[in-house]
Each structure stands twice: as C-alpha cells, then as structure tokens.
Amino acid sequence: MPIPTGGAWPPPAYGLAYAAYRDWDAWYTGDPDRLRTVYLNRTVAGQSLPPSQRVRAGQYAGGIVGYLSRWLWGNPPTPGQRDGRLHVPLPADLAATAANLLFAEPPTLTSENVTVQARLELLQEDGLNTTLLHAAEADSAFGDVYLRPVIDRDVYPDRAFLGTVHADGALPVIRWGRLVEVTFWSELENDGQRVIRLLEHHDVVTGADGSRAGRIEYRVYEGTPTQLGRAISLADHAGSTHLADLVDETGAQATGLDRLDVVRIANCGPQRRWRTEPGLKYLGRSDFDGNEQIFDRIDETWTSWMRDIRLARARIMIPDYMLQSNGPGQGATWDADREVYAAINALPVTGNATGQGITLSQFAIRHAEHKATADALTEVAMRHAGLSAQTLGEEGDVAVTATEVQARERQSFTTRGNRIQGSWRAGVADAVELLLAVERAQLNGKAEPQRPNVEFGDSVSEAPETVARTVQLLDAANAISIETKVRMVHPDWDDEQVRDEVNRIREDEPTPVDVGSSLGALAGNQPNGGNEGEGQPGEE
Numbered sequence: 001m002p003i004p005t006g007g008a009w010p011p012p013a014y015g016l017a018y019a020a021y022r023d024w025d026a027w028y029t030g031d032p033d034r035l036r037t038v039y040l041n042r043t044v045a046g047q048s049l050p051p052s053q054r055v056r057a058g059q060y061a062g063g064i065v066g067y068l069s070r071w072l073w074g075n076p077p078t079p080g081q082r083d084g085r086l087h088v089p090l091p092a093d094l095a096a097t098a099a100n101l102l103f104a105e106p107p108t109l110t111s112e113n114v115t116v117q118a119r120l121e122l123l124q125e126d127g128l129n130t131t132l133l134h135a136a137e138a139d140s141a142f143g144d145v146y147l148r149p150v151i152d153r154d155v156y157p158d159r160a161f162l163g164t165v166h167a168d169g170a171l172p173v174i175r176w177g178r179l180v181e182v183t184f185w186s187e188l189e190n191d192g193q194r195v196i197r198l199l200e201h202h203d204v205v206t207g208a209d210g211s212r213a214g215r216i217e218y219r220v221y222e223g224t225p226t227q228l229g230r231a232i233s234l235a236d237h238a239g240s241t242h243l244a245d246l247v248d249e250t251g252a253q254a255t256g257l258d259r260l261d262v263v264r265i266a267n268c269g270p271q272r273r274w275r276t277e278p279g280l281k282y283l284g285r286s287d288f289d290g291n292e293q294i295f296d297r298i299d300e301t302w303t304s305w306m307r308d309i310r311l312a313r314a315r316i317m318i319p320d321y322m323l324q325s326n327g328p329g330q331g332a333t334w335d336a337d338r339e340v341y342a343a344i345n346a347l348p349v350t351g352n353a354t355g356q357g358i359t360l361s362q363f364a365i366r367h368a369e370h371k372a373t374a375d376a377l378t379e380v381a382m383r384h385a386g387l388s389a390q391t392l393g394e395e396g397d398v399a400v401t402a403t404e405v406q407a408r409e410r411q412s413f414t415t416r417g418n419r420i421q422g423s424w425r426a427g428v429a430d431a432v433e434l435l436l437a438v439e440r441a442q443l444n445g446k447a448e449p450q451r452p453n454v455e456f457g458d459s460v461s462e463a464p465e466t467v468a469r470t471v472q473l474l475d476a477a478n479a480i481s482i483e484t485k486v487r488m489v490h491p492d493w494d495d496e497q498v499r500d501e502v503n504r505i506r507e508d509e510p511t512p513v514d515v516g517s518s519l520g521a522l523a524g525n526q527p528n529g530g531n532e533g534e535g536q537p538g539e540e
Contacts, residue, residue, distance in 0.1 A: 001173050003183055003201035003217050009228045013279050014171055021168035024288045027091040027295055028141040039073040072300040086303045091288055091295055094385055097392055099136035101416045105457040119447040126161055135164045139267045142167035143284035147263045147431040149438040160439050162431055174282040179264040188239035197221050198240055202262050214255035218243045256441025261434055265427040287385035294381040305370035317359040386415035420456050429454045
C-alpha cells in the first residue's frame, strides 16, 4: 500500500482497528472524561453517533442506543447531580505489570566482536532498557509496537538510537505475518477543526536489476479530524522543516539498507477479533481485547462501594421542637450545644416508631461483598490477559521463596516465556542489527552490523540461602566444580571475575595431606617408596 494521498482518516481498511485503539486508549489513559466521550456516543454496533443523535430521551430511559444497558460509562450523567462514577486504573496497572514481567531485569546483549560489544554497552547506557520497558507496556495495551533506528544529531551527533511507535500511530502492511511496509503518522497541530498530520512511509523498492533499496517518504497534510486533506510542503510547518533537507526531489530519503528499517513486535497471538479481516488478521492481540466489559464492571463495583461510603455517613434526625426559629422566612437551626429542652406531652413511643428525641441514622458499608466482587473481577481480567492475579500483588507482602512464587504465578511465567520466545528476543536482536546497519550506512559506524545474542534473565531471583543450600548439596555429591559454584552464587559476574574468584578459592584451600602415608608411619610401617635395603629399626 503506497503512502495515503487523501480521503477519510483513518483509512477505511483500518477503521475497525482504530475504533478498538480508541477504546483501549481510553482505558489505558484512565481519564473518566475520555471514557465518557468514547462510550456515551456509541451505537450497539460500536459506531459513533452523529451529534444530532447523541442525547435523546430514550438514552435516559435506558434504551439500547449508546450501550446504556450494558456499560457504566455509556450512561449519561443525571442533570443537576455530580457524576459519582469512579475509574480504577486496572488496565494501566495490567499493562505495566506485563511490561515489568519482561523487562524488570534488563536483557543482556552480547557479541563475540569486541567493537560490536562496546557499541552494545553504549547503547544500553543510552537508555535502551527504558525504551524496551515502555515499548512493552504499549505493546500490552495496543497489541503491537514498532522499533526503528533514529538519527538525530541534536540528540546524539555520532550515533543512532532506537525509537518506538505505538500501534495507534501506524498503518502496517503485513503478509504472512511479516511486516512488508508501514506508514507512521503523527499530528503536528490540532485545534479541533483543522488537523495537520505528518506521514512517513517506510518501504523497500526493487530496481530493474533486482536490487533492493530501503527508503522513507515524508508527506504533510492539512485536513480535518476525519479527512486527511490536501498535501502541503514540508517547509510550510515548523514541525517538518528539518525533514525538507533530508529528502530528494520525490520527497523520499534513502536509508542505505536493502531491507525495511522497521521491526514490528506483536504482543501475542493469534488475533481473535479480526481473524477474518484480510488486512488486520496478522495484527497482535492486546491484553485489553475482550477485557473491556470486565474493566467496566470493576469500575461499577468500585462506584457502588464508594456510593455505600457516601450514603453511610452518619446523619441525625431532629424533632421540630428542638429547632430554633430564625424568624419569618429565615428557617430554623439546631444548636448542638443546647442542653435543656422543654418536655412535650405525648404518648410514649413503642416498637419501631420514631421517638421524640434525636435519632441517629447510619447505614452499613458492604465492604466484604464489594471487595470480594472486585477481587474476582480482577482475577478474571488478569487471567484473560495470560497473567496471574498474584503478579499484581494480590497476595500481600508475605515472604515466600522463589519456588513458591513460580508455583503461584505459573500462568504469568508461561506467558512471559511465550512472549520472549515468540517476539521479543528476535525483535530486539533485529532492531539492534538494523541500528548498526543504519550507523554503518549513514554515519560510517565502526561496528559491523550483526545480530547480538539477547538473553533475558530470571524475573525472580533465588534467595541467597536457597542458592547456598543447593551448592552445598551438589558439592557433597561431588557433582559440581568450583567454577560452577561461583557462577551459581554470582550469576552477574563475567568470565574474568569468575576466574579470579576461582583462583582465590584455590589459594585459600589448605595443602592436601596424604592420610594413608601418615597412618602407616604411625603404625610403624615403611612408607611406600622406601629403600629396599633398610630394615626395621634395631635390626642389623
């Protein structure tokens, strides 16, 4: 698909995906106003209503238009009353937890090439681990994330760095699960009526001789929120002026590569929602996909809980004779410090009837019921995303061993392994290789473009006591060497540190004693290797 040149925005082929991205963005952001905007003006089919149909009497009566009967955030607020709905940021917590599960411990990038290894270490010092952590969080929320090498001499004059693009800022072309080309877009200006967008199209052009050349096309369009509009010059807007010097007469920039300079990392698969849509069936699956109703019910549960707290505030009912008149038209007040009142002649009150004194009114707060409901819904949402509720910290702060953690959070660690093997290990290696290739082509980089080895550490470390006990048992069975012991106790050490420690351990070991020879000498026996002509002491 070439770079878009006009028409509806987003392109109709991506309409279903971008409708879902809008919903997931509202849940991920956690802004109640955005949730109201997204779900209030909806039909049952999920399409936005025109302004003339957004508020009707049928909506307030509980009709089906606008999802009113199914969504907490689809109900319009009652006029004249404050909106007491509460949003609990579980979606954002879920995405952050999924990212931390992958990158709480930074991955290790290694290469046998000394120059490449030095560049990898510098890349990590530039903030690669933070970039990957943030990318994984967006990947969890939207289903896909894109990594690309970026050269900005104002940031780093002599080297490139990795940048990320979220799924709701990309129009990908995917064939057989592989990214073929992609258009990234961003808004340079938006005042609600006029929108200026920057589009950059990444693809590979095949020449007549079969050669392949990667390129990036840049375009700026002035349109509306729903229309791409007309093309304008790159130099006409301050946000794209710097690109005018990078492109040729066709508006394209050569990457210097023979392949695409973008890596797509899918969150998980297979795609369920759009599995029959030709252009969308290979997109990654969001952890929010299918969880929207659960998120809504969690907010409804917490809203009900907060309503209980609000309604259960202590109130007192005062009889008329205790009120002090403030004069005609001024109402009456009650003096809480007054101690003496005149008695009234009335029949005694029996049973459940209201007495003539002060009556206290305070309702019970259904704490246990609401908490149990919220916990159950949270567990369902986490399980649907492939995570254990314990990963979110639902079991409190009780100290447990790493083995117990692995057992409790087995589903989370299974999901972690699948995502590392399925996309992240290969994706990070490909992205770093692309970065080295771009540096070699554009900046005359010294490091040879090659794939690094990417190793993910254990997300849960064994307690030192457990490791020591394991080493002791293996040593007692003569099933472990000194070097292996050191590596088990210090997994973060390099080869040189391990060798130095092994040498120090051997130097500290006592000199071995020949127990057999010593016992033989004490018994009066001739040690092995003695002179044959010598007899026992006292013999001639």
